Amino acid sequence: DAGITQSPRHKVTETGTPVTLRCHQTENHRYMYWYRQDPGHGLRLIHYSYGVKDTDKGEVSDGYSVSRSKTEDFLLTLESATSSQTSVYFCAISGGQVNQPQHFGDGTRLSIL
Amino acid sequence: GENVEQHPSTLSVQEGDSAVIKCTYSDSASNYFPWYKQELGKRPQLIIDIRSNVGEKKDQRIAVTLNKTAKHFSLHITETQPEDSAVYFCASLSGSARQLTFGSGTQLTVLP
Numbered sequence: 612d613a614g615i616t617q618s619p620r621h622k623v624t625e626t627g628t629p630v631t632l633r634c635h636q637t638e639n640h641r642y643m644y645w646y647r648q649d650p651g652h653g654l655r656l657i658h659y660s661y662g663v664k665d666t667d668k669g670e671v672s673d674g675y676s677v678s679r680s681k682t683e684d685f686l687l688t689l690e691s692a693t694s695s696q697t698s699v700y701f702c703a704i705s706g707g708q709v710n711q712p713q714h715f716g717d718g719t720r721l722s723i724l
Numbered sequence: 725g726e727n728v729e730q731h732p733s734t735l736s737v738q739e740g741d742s743a744v745i746k747c748t749y750s751d752s753a754s755n756y757f758p759w760y761k762q763e764l765g766k767r768p769q770l771i772i773d774i775r776s777n778v779g780e781k782k783d784q785r786i787a788v789t790l791n792k793t794a795k796h797f798s799l800h801i802t803e804t805q806p807e808d809s810a811v812y813f814c815a816s817l818s819g820s821a822r823q824l825t826f827g828s829g830t831q832l833t834v835l836p
Binding site for chain 1: 775815825
């Protein structure tokens with residue numbers, strides 16, 4: 612399995628609170644991604660990074676921010692969580708070129724009450 | 725942006741039969757098409773992928789075909805087994821963007 616660790620694995624929080632999810636990789640891969648998975652929608656890209664301090668928006672970026680200060684860590688922040696952001700969040704990594712396979716972490720189940 | 729449609733949304737087959745899942749994409753510049761298998765409560769796992777310079781790729785009981793002209797690609801699983809039961813996702817990498825767009829998934833059930 613690809614060396615990807617997501618933390619926390621589960622989190623329950625209240626509307627309006629800030630939340631940060633962490634993705635840590637040991638593969639030294641260039642690309643890192645954050646997806647959310649909701650029933651009936653498959654996987655949708657939130658943000659991705661193509662290098663340290665280099666990030667770009669995905670399909671569903673509103674309400675989310677990201678940071679990548681080191682190759683191995685990619686953080687996803689919900690500045691003020693809303694119930695619509697209740698979801699399962701997956702981090703993925705890929706190396707070299709953009710058309711290389713993406714490998715996923717085990718996910719974070721986030722519930723916002 | 726890229727749009728990927730996946731059919732069917734559910735598929736039941738008898739053990740030993742074949743299963744076929746189809747996807748269409750909209751961006752003619754898309755050049756990479758992976759397939760993922762996701763078991764309940766687990767992470768998506770890459771099972772096979774194909775690039776636009778290839779028409780077909782096989783790996784044991786799994787094969788993927790690509791028709792660039794029609795902009796569709798398919799996953800074929802032969803001799804299905806109960807452990808093949810899972811949700812399968814197709815995806816397309818748009819040539820103009822550096823991101824994968826996923827289909828909505830197919831729940832495959834292999835009946836013993």
